[in-house]
Amino acid sequence: MMSDxxxxxxxxxxxxxxxxxxxxxxxxxxxxxxxxxxxxxxFCPSTVERLQQIILNQEEPVRFVETPVYNFAT
Structure with missing residues (x-):
C-alpha cells in the first residue's frame, strides 16, 4: 500500500x-x-532549534510537575 x-x-x-x-x-x-x-x-527547523535552546540552556521553567515513575518489569 502506497502512502498518500x-x-x-x-x-x-x-x-x-x-x-x-x-x-x-x-x-x-x-x-x-x-x-x-x-x-x-x-516541527519546522526553527522550532527544533528553539526546543534545543530551551533544554540545553536550562531556561527558567514556568512551573514544575511532580511525575510518578513506574517499572514495567515484574
Whole structure:
C-alpha cells in the first residue's frame, strides 16, 4: 500500500517531552503540523532549534510537575 503524498496536516500547539541524562523535560504550546489520522508531529527547523535552546540552556521553567515513575518489569 502506497502512502498518500497529499496527507492532511493540521497546525496545532502540542506538548513536547524529552528524557535526557535522567531528566525529564516538558515544553508546552509548541507549534507543530500534526497528522490527524496517525498523530505524527512535524516541527519546522526553527522550532527544533528553539526546543534545543530551551533544554540545553536550562531556561527558567514556568512551573514544575511532580511525575510518578513506574517499572514495567515484574
Amino acid at each position: 503524498c497529499n496527507e492532511m496536516l493540521v497546525e496545532q500547539k502540542v506538548t513536547y517531552s524529552l528524557e535526557m541524562n535522567g531528566k525529564f523535560f516538558v515544553i508546552e504550546n509548541v507549534p507543530a503540523r500534526v497528522n490527524p489520522e496517525t498523530g505524527e508531529q512535524f
